Amino acid sequence: MPKPADMHQHLRRGALLHLVAPMVARRFSKAIVMPNTVPPITTYEMVRQYLLEIKLATNSEYRSGKPDFWPLMTMYLTDTLEPHELRAGLDQKLVFGVKYYPRGLTTNSDSGIADPASLWSKGTKPYAVLRELADYNAVLLLHAADGFATDLWNNEGRFYGPGEELDPWDQEPHFICNTLPRIREAHPDLKISVEHLSTAIGADWLRTHGGDTLGCSLTAQHLLLDRRDVFRQGFRPHRFWWPIIQSSEHKEELCKLVAEGHPFVWLGSDSAPHPVGKKETDCCSGGVLMAHAGIELFLEAFEDIGCLHKLEDFACVNGPRFYDLKPSDLYITLVREEWSVAEAFYAEDMSEESGGLDKVVPFRLGESIRWKLVD
Ligand code: NCD
Ligand code: ZN
Numbered sequence: 001m002p003k004p005a006d007m008h009q010h011l012r013r014g015a016l017l018h019l020v021a022p023m024v025a026r027r028f029s030k031a032i033v034m035p036n037t038v039p040p041i042t043t044y045e046m047v048r049q050y051l052l053e054i055k056l057a058t059n060s061e062y063r064s065g066k067p068d069f070w071p072l073m074t075m076y077l078t079d080t081l082e083p084h085e086l087r088a089g090l091d092q093k094l095v096f097g098v099k100y101y102p103r104g105l106t107t108n109s110d111s112g113i114a115d116p117a118s119l120w121s122k123g124t125k126p127y128a129v130l131r132e133l134a135d136y137n138a139v140l141l142l143h144a145a146d147g148f149a150t151d152l153w154n155n156e157g158r159f160y161g162p163g164e165e166l167d168p169w170d171q172e173p174h175f176i177c178n179t180l181p182r183i184r185e186a187h188p189d190l191k192i193s194v195e196h197l198s199t200a201i202g203a204d205w206l207r208t209h210g211g212d213t214l215g216c217s218l219t220a221q222h223l224l225l226d227r228r229d230v231f232r233q234g235f236r237p238h239r240f241w242w243p244i245i246q247s248s249e250h251k252e253e254l255c256k257l258v259a260e261g262h263p264f265v266w267l268g269s270d271s272a273p274h275p276v277g278k279k280e281t282d283c284c285s286g287g288v289l290m291a292h293a294g295i296e297l298f299l300e301a302f303e304d305i306g307c308l309h310k311l312e313d314f315a316c317v318n319g320p321r322f323y324d325l326k327p328s329d330l331y332i333t334l335v336r337e338e339w340s341v342a343e344a345f346y347a348e349d350m351s352e353e354s355g356g357l358d359k360v361v362p363f364r365l366g367e368s369i370r371w372k373l374v375d
Helices: 014-027 043-058 083-091 125-135 170-185 200-209 220-224 228-231 248-260 296-305 308-322
Strands: 006-008 030-033 069-075 095-100 139-142 154-155 158-160 192-193 214-218 265-268 333-335 343-348 356-360 372-374
Touching: 006 265, 006 308, 014 043, 014 139, 014 343, 014 356, 043 069, 043 083, 069 083, 083 095, 083 125, 095 125, 095 308, 125 139, 125 170, 139 170, 154 170, 154 220, 158 170, 170 192, 170 200, 200 214, 214 248, 214 308, 220 248, 220 296, 248 308, 265 308, 296 308
Parallel strands: 006 030, 030 069, 069 095, 095 139, 139 192, 192 214, 214 265
Antiparallel strands: 154 158, 333 372, 343 356
16 A cells, blocks of 8 residues: 555654654654654744654655655644744744644643633634644644533533533533534634544534545544443553543444545544553553554454545545645555564663663554554
């Protein structure tokens, strides 16, 4: 198949970056790089520095002008992100979008937006940033979750009062019903990507409104698992990520959405590695390494759904087109051959503070995967 594009990827920094970047570059021709590093990517200079680190961590030949992997940078939307910092990145064609995180709802989201209303309230910095994005035809990427009900809200019989904390399974539905329409109304010309769509109501909304200015990325994990898999015989920290896996009805709707083959639905792996100490602990971080099988798992999901013939548009064409990019003219080869994810990975931390090995448990450790990448 043509070398696909991963429109949602957490490469991290330091030792983890050096572990993950080669996995991604082997499988994908480009990747939208998430900005929720520590500290978050909020200036043009930080974009340049991070891009340099990524290039050094892959073995791609950048000087040739035709590398086999291209990192597509994003900036982190904070309450104070400066429009001129974004403009510099857009002008240099290094930055392709801005990521919205609701404060406190996922990994490294402490700098996220405190009140989503600032996205549609004239006079705020985030509003000005969204105008800048629209002027450049660049993309607003949404972590589509709310922490609290804005008004009285009824989600299929579950009632919330204004300001009430939302159940994690209701965070995306609330955002889709209440927050997304307001952003769209205030910025009708802005390209918006709903990241890692996870609910039936989200799938419905996309079907109705998806098009040139609205699309979504989907992960393999949300197509492969439902929440029974997360809790079978006990809680499985290595099947825990945001947005949280929903019930099987939701999974079925997401599978239907990809089988329908819409041009506004594309691949975003949301590979999000954490050292094992952040997973097998008191407060388990959301996110799991998927990059070791970043495309293989999508083949499996699409084969299960019975729509392998729809994979190429989903993985190679739709995402790049939304971002005004061309599909790659490179190819990768996969064979239908079972292999097992036998071992954890170790990231060699060369920084002086920690100086040790970070163990990372990949998705499906100890299990097998039906498709194999061959060089
Ligand atoms: C991501 C991470 O670890 O950075 N975690 C996750 O559960 N997906 C952040 C995110 O994409 O929400
Ligand atoms: Zn993510």
